């Protein structure tokens with residue numbers, strides 16, 4: 357049957373112009389018999405034919421007023437469904453005070469239970485406060501209750517445990533359930549229900565859990581690591597990307613599957629990502645302080661929406677705070693502090709080899725007042741000592757429009 361269909365398609369394909377006909381008038385082929393000219397026709401196969409075959413065939417049938425055969429109707433229906441499957445999504449994310457983190461509504465289970473999660477490109481577990489979290493560790497968070505979800509399935513014997521760079525940690529058991537973010541649903545996502553959370557999470561009342569958008573290799577579920585929500589939805593998207601448009605002191609947006617041209621200014625510069633450690637790891641070729649010249653030096657770091665600050669090599673951090681009268685390393689805070697006024701110099705980092713730089717306005721580096729009298733502030737730039745790489749956290753990300761390209765394993769950076 358396929359052969360027949362294909363044959364008809366081949367014949368009709370020519371008639372409907374599906375195949376680009378390359379005709380060339382070859383003088384040597386010209387025979388003056390009856391005055392008519394002959395010409396040769398060289399066929400160039402149309403690589404798109406297979407994809408658009410049924411459409412072209414249907415066009416031919418319609419052109420000759422021939423009713424469509426049943427299996428052609430079915431083929432068209434399948435293609436239309438296939439077409440419809442491509443999708444995009446977007447979701448608003450809201451900053452907690454001092455932009456310490458950004459929380460995004462996520463619907464889990466059937467009927468949907470909405471929890472507000474910290475979307476974290478620096479980790480790869482989707483874990484939530486749940487009905488299985490001891491009540492003494494819960495302090496206002498919304499809970500995922502698998503018993504109330506008709507689509508929840510317990511993964512018996514599966515566990516997870518994660519510890520974060522700030523010393524916080526959580527652990528628990530694993531369900532599979534439907535997870536919707538930005539209007540996009542993964543029907544079978546690993547949802548990690550916390551049975552243990554550290555004090556940092558208990559005291560963060562508005563944060564109902566984390567949704568990791570790092571690479572799946574970082575996922576901590578045992579005995580079998582699970583895919584992130586993005587890895588599960590990626591193939592359905594118009595393109596295998598998501599973008600982060602975080603903002604200072606106001607809601608930002610995560611988009612999935614498309615790039616919103618109105619969300620950035622100028623070109624997006626792409627740099628390759630090394631995902632071997634599970635993070636969105638890239639290398640910036642240099643930095644500038646205030647209006648100073650660009651210093652060429654390689655800064656290897658990760659794009660991490662789940663880390664609040666910008667953590668850089670201490671040599672650069674010392675150079676930056678040396679420009680600010682009154683700035684000092686405060687051993688009691690274990691951090692650099694600076695006067696809350698005047699506004700400190702901007703900090704720029706280079707992206708790619710096309711001269712693109714992202715400039716972080718100085719006011720983003722006045723992270724938060726330390727003293728009640730508000731004279732000294734906590735620095736938004738701190739040293740990455742002991743981590744092994746730099747971390748482009750929210751202080752840097754909120755100055756840029758960032759494309760996380762899971763298809764090409766690259767990051768795109770643009771000003772906004």
Ligand SMILES: O=C(c1ccc(-c2ccco2)nc1O)N(Cc1ccccn1)C1CC1
Pocket residue numbers: 478479480518519520521522574575576635658660663743747
């Ligand atoms: O918090 C984390 C972090 C995230 C995920 C994991 C992890 C362990 C197992 C799977 O994922 N471990 C981390 O530590 N930061 C940021 C950070 C901040 C400060 C110091 C160290 N780091 C990772 C992304 C770099």
